[in-house]
Amino acid sequence: MSLSRQNIVTYSPAYTLVPTYECFNRCTYCNFRTDPGKSPWLTVAEAKSILQQLQNQNVCEILILSGEVHPLSSRREAWFQLIYDLCALALSMGFLPHTNAGILSFAEMEKLKNVNVSMGLMLEQLTPKLLNTVHRHAPSKLPEVRLQQLQWAGELQIPFTTGLLLGIGETEDDWWQTLAAISDLHQRYHHIQEVILQPHSPGSQQTFDAEPFNPHQLPEVIAKAREILPADITIQIPPNLVKDENWLLACLDAGARDLGGIGPKDEVNPDYPHLQEQRLRKILHPAGWELVPRLPVYPQFQRNR
Numbered sequence: 526m527s528l529s530r531q532n533i534v535t536y537s538p539a540y541t542l543v544p545t546y547e548c549f550n551r552c553t554y555c556n557f558r559t560d561p562g563k564s565p566w567l568t569v570a571e572a573k574s575i576l577q578q579l580q581n582q583n584v585c586e587i588l589i590l591s592g593e594v595h596p597l598s599s600r601r602e603a604w605f606q607l608i609y610d611l612c613a614l615a616l617s618m619g620f621l622p623h624t625n626a627g628i629l630s631f632a633e634m635e636k637l638k639n640v641n642v643s644m645g646l647m648l649e650q651l652t653p654k655l656l657n658t659v660h661r662h663a664p665s666k667l668p669e670v671r672l673q674q675l676q677w678a679g680e681l682q683i684p685f686t687t688g689l690l691l692g693i694g695e696t697e698d699d700w701w702q703t704l705a706a707i708s709d710l711h712q713r714y715h716h717i718q719e720v721i722l723q724p725h726s727p728g729s730q731q732t733f734d735a736e737p738f739n740p741h742q743l744p745e746v747i748a749k750a751r752e753i754l755p756a757d758i759t760i761q762i763p764p765n766l767v768k769d770e771n772w773l774l775a776c777l778d779a780g781a782r783d784l785g786g787i788g789p790k791d792e793v794n795p796d797y798p799h800l801q802e803q804r805l806r807k808i809l810h811p812a813g814w815e816l817v818p819r820l821p822v823y824p825q826f827q828r829n830r
């Protein structure tokens with residue numbers, strides 16, 4: 526690698542499609558979900574008209590981010606088919622789909638592999654303590670179920686994004702254990718392309734009454750994560766959740782090298798708008814960083830389709 530490339534920070538010009546906001550889980554930090562049956566689903570026709578407007582706008586990634594229909598619900602199959610059809614549509618229009626639709630069966634994951642360039646699922650935190658608090662009514666957040674998703678993605682050789690949600694009642698030791706688990710799985714399957722360190726950021730819809738994760742702690746977490754994770758995993762931080770410019774720069778100094786998907790709306794944290802790309806450049810450039818767009822699949826994972 527040439528010296529000049531050491532000061533590069535990447536981001537993915539992205540647009541988020543939401544098949545449905547309805548979710549049978551009730552994570553208390555969630556600002557996204559509605560109750561089952563309470564939100565109309567996105568139609569393929571609506572998605573097509575959105576995607577047509579995005580053509581020639583330099584957007585590559587279509588993030589398909591969804592609330593979850595219960596695996597035993599009679600509506601599960603239609604839900605899955607919609608997600609599949611949205612991915613296939615995006616691909617056919619020249620975009621690169623990345624799906625995070627929560628917990629999938631092995632067969633569902635195997636099918637989605639054919640219409641995604643990469644996929645994602647946050648581990649959040651592996652400590653079972655959270656099942657008594659923020660995840661009490663969220664069966665999809667069982668630690669062993671989420672770890673198994675990462676293992677299946679490895680078996681299927683799907684380039685994968687995962688991460689930690691920070692500040693939801695875990696301890697520092699819990700961070701290192703969750704990171705070590707990601708590291709172990711990657712050493713077995715070599716499929717994790719990036720790890721998101723996502724600071725809990727309270728929004729107007731959530732019931733979880735806690736402070737935002739202290740951004741001043743983030744550089745320390747990143748530095749330790751850099752030590753725990755294999756060097757070929759990139760650390761991603763969401764710039765809209767790290768408001769202070771100096772702390773954003775401190776995160777880069779600590780080892781973060783990617784700013785994730787940047788688009789018109791952060792569907793998970795709608796109360797935290799993204800800075801314009803030009804504004805970000807103005808913050809990063811004086812500090813010696815070059816902001817460069819990337820695809821939702823990292824070069825080392827790119828295969829001919």
Ligand SMILES: O=c1nc2n(C[C@H](O)[C@H](O)[C@H](O)CO)c3cc(O)ccc3cc-2c(=O)[nH]1
Nearest residue numbers: 537623625645646647686785786791793821
């Ligand atoms: O704009 C966002 N993008 C989110 N993304 C997308 C991410 O920033 C990247 O665009 C993708 O990882 C593809 O590179 C996620 C992807 C995942 O697989 C798992 C969780 C997230 C969470 C967010 C998020 O909160 N906001």
Ligand SMILES: C[C@H]1O[C@@H](n2cnc3c(N)ncnc32)[C@H](O)[C@@H]1O
Nearest residue numbers: 554555647690723724725726727793
């Ligand atoms: C899609 C991902 O978004 C994250 N997520 C969900 N709610 C919040 C919040 N209030 N603040 C920050 N991140 C959140 C979770 O980690 C989830 O897996």
Ligand code: SF4
Nearest residue numbers: 548550551552555558
């Ligand atoms: S965070 Fe995901 S799983 Fe939890 S309630 Fe929200 S949409 Fe559902």
